[in-house]
Amino acid sequence: GENVEQHPSTLSVQEGDSAVIKCTYSDSASNYFPWYKQELGKGPQLIIDIRSNVGEKKDQRIAVTLNKTAKHFSLHITETQPEDSAVYFCAASIRGAYNTDKLIFGTGTRLQVFP
Amino acid sequence: GAGVSQSPSNKVTEKGKDVELRCDPISGHTALYWYRQSLGQGLEFLIYFQGNSAPDKSGLPSDRFSAERTGGSVSTLTIQRTQQEDSAVYLCASSPKTPDGAGVAQYFGPGTRLLVL
Numbered sequence: 001g002e003n004v005e006q007h008p009s010t011l012s013v014q015e016g017d018s019a020v021i022k023c024t025y026s027d028s029a030s031n032y033f034p035w036y037k038q039e040l041g042k043g044p045q046l047i048i049d050i051r052s053n054v055g056e057k058k059d060q061r062i063a064v065t066l067n068k069t070a071k072h073f074s075l076h077i078t079e080t081q082p083e084d085s086a087v088y089f090c091a092a093s094i095r096g097a098y099n100t101d102k103l104i105f106g107t108g109t110r111l112q113v114f115p
Numbered sequence: 116g117a118g119v120s121q122s123p124s125n126k127v128t129e130k131g132k133d134v135e136l137r138c139d140p141i142s143g144h145t146a147l148y149w150y151r152q153s154l155g156q157g158l159e160f161l162i163y164f165q166g167n168s169a170p171d172k173s174g175l176p177s178d179r180f181s182a183e184r185t186g187g188s189v190s191t192l193t194i195q196r197t198q199q200e201d202s203a204v205y206l207c208a209s210s211p212k213t214p215d216g217a218g219v220a221q222y223f224g225p226g227t228r229l230l231v232l
Binding site: 030031032033034036042043044045046049051089092093096099100101102103105106107108 | 119146148156157158160163165170171173206210218219220221222223224225226
């Protein structure tokens with residue numbers, strides 16, 4: 001079935017450094033790729049998304065890149081701050097067997113930013 | 116505007132009891148999803164609603180789990196005869212109507228933390 005692989009599972013960086021999280025998806029029909037940030041005790045929060053007709057999107061310190069040929073997409077966080085510490089999930093859209101519009105989620109990356 | 120809300124925020128119950136979890140989606144969102152997240156794990160899809168109908172129940176782990184949605188808005192997830200392995204965070208998400216063939220963002224609530232003793 002469809003799946004999304006996410007790496008690394010944990011990532012530790014020094015404040016001010018960059019962080020990169022990578023995902024690979026299997027369904028070539030996927031056309032929408034959101035990223036979520038989940039802080040302890042809270043629900044996932046959408047932070048940025050990209051559609052398949054775009055190769056890169058940037059919003060202040062975060063950016064997402066998409067390579068449809070290779071079925072890879074990545075999250076880039078520059079100038080990391082301690083408040084960026086959280087679990088990050090990537091996801092890819094699929095149209096399921098019941099005409100369901102679903103998101104398939106990666107397994108998450110725990111990012112720790114040390115002051 | 117108001118986001119997705121869920122209640123209760125925490126629920127402790129005894130093994131064998133039934134529980135009901137509630138989700139209020141963002142106003143106007145036609146699609147509603149339930150997920151389960153075990154401690155330190157990813158998101159496990161449970162069920163999807165489009166309006167009041169549930170075309171995809173493929174993620175429900177057993178017949179002890181059921182969900183309904185009335186009036187195209189509020190949804191309740193019911194777990195009957197709870198087991199200890201049901202302990203998890205139950206997340207609800209909603210999204211607007213999907214343009215045909217295009218993916219769309221899901222917006223999550225804060226979750227209900229269920230502990231079955």
